Amino acid sequence: MIPVIVVFAPTACGKTALAEDLFGKSSSFVFKGKAEVISADSQAVYKGLDIGTAKPTKEEQQEIPFHLIDVASPQEQFGLGKFLESADSLCAQIWRRKKIPLVIGGTGFYIRNFLLGSPSTPESRPEIREQIKQKLADLGKENLYAELKIVDPISAKKININDEYRICRALEIFYSCGKPLSSFSLPCELRKQYKFCTLILNRSREELYKRIDLRVEKMFEAGLAHEVEVLKKSGLTKDSPAMKAIGYSEFFIEGLSLEQIKEKIKFNSHRYAKKQYTFMRGIPEACIVDADDKEKIKQIISSFLSSVLL
Known part of the structure; x- marks a missing residue:
């Protein structure tokens, strides 16, 4: 089994800083330099979306290797299927380098499926898959x-x-067995090919919302509005996959001033953060830890790594 550390927390919880503090080149942690980050952020994959996604800076990426950052065009749909395929491949590569994969992010849907896997569905029928692919090409x-x-x-x-992969897969399942994907239950046990250490970083709702609001203010100060204008001029529209993200979609709402857009981003970010926590309910063996309790976090991870690296 490949040992994997998984850290989930909504936006503005300090995930990147934590990764640096634990495993960065400048860390004082006993296991510094022993991990590489696999980003579980559904928007950081897109090139050109830097400010609105709070993407790790070049300096931060020099402290600790980051993967699944800037790997997709904003016109391309990067969905769950691509994430799982990429994350599994990266875990194997990182482990072969004698490093620990550190899957860290705020997209609960990605992390939950990485931990538990997708529903146990019927085997694919190639002829049906090809028919659906052809229908996609013909009809859209x-x-x-x-x-x-x-x-x-x-x-x-x-x-x-915009998630063509999951739309096609759901239709493929229905036409293969006559039962909808939603009728198949999600796994309730952790995937067997990994040995997980899962941390869910917790903050009070009041504190989390304050941190989100501060981050949004800093994004506007850093030039978020200009970044969106550049993306628009490059040909992106409200229908482009990357532009569906919070922090970008709000700029396509007609009649809003910049201040109203800013407040809309804050509101949507609050709601999204709450939703992400619901995705992570009931994960087996997950440790819920105060995001500021660095000693507790280090203790849990140190104990895990000591057991798997012996």
Whole structure:
């Protein structure tokens, strides 16, 4: 089994700083330099989205290696399937380098599925998959999504209209066995190929919202509005996959002033942070730790690494 440290926390909880403090070149931690980060952030994958995603700076990325940062075009849909495939491949590569994979991020949907895996569904039928791919090419994702809403409305609500992979997979399952994807239960046990140390960093809602609001203010000071204008001029629209993100989609709402956009981003970020915690409920063996309790965090990780690196 590959040992993996998984750290979940919503935006503005200090995840990047924690990774540096634990494993960065300048760290005083006994295991410094022993890990590489796999980002579990659904928007940091996109090139050009730097300020609004609070992407690790070049200096931070020199302190500790980061993966799944700037790996996709803003026009490209990078969904759960690509994340899981990439994360699994990276874990194996990092472990071969005698380092520990550190999966860290705030996209609870990604992390939950990485820990537990996807629902146990029927084996793929190549002929049906090819038919759906052809239908996608001929009719477009909008028509396939409309079809999914008819045959499996529960799954459709959970899938973004731009996530072509998951739309096709859900339709493939339905037409392979006549049962919707939503009828298959999610696994409740951790994946067997990994030995996990899972931390959920907790902050009070009041403190978390204050940190989010401060981060949004700093994003505007750093030039978020200009970054969005540059992205628009490059051809991105409100329908581009990357522009669906909080911090970017709000700029496409007509009639809002910059101040109103800023407040809208804060509001949406609060709601999103709350939603991400719900994704992480009931994860087996996860430790919920105060985000500021660095000694407790180091103690848990040190104990884990001592057991797997012996």
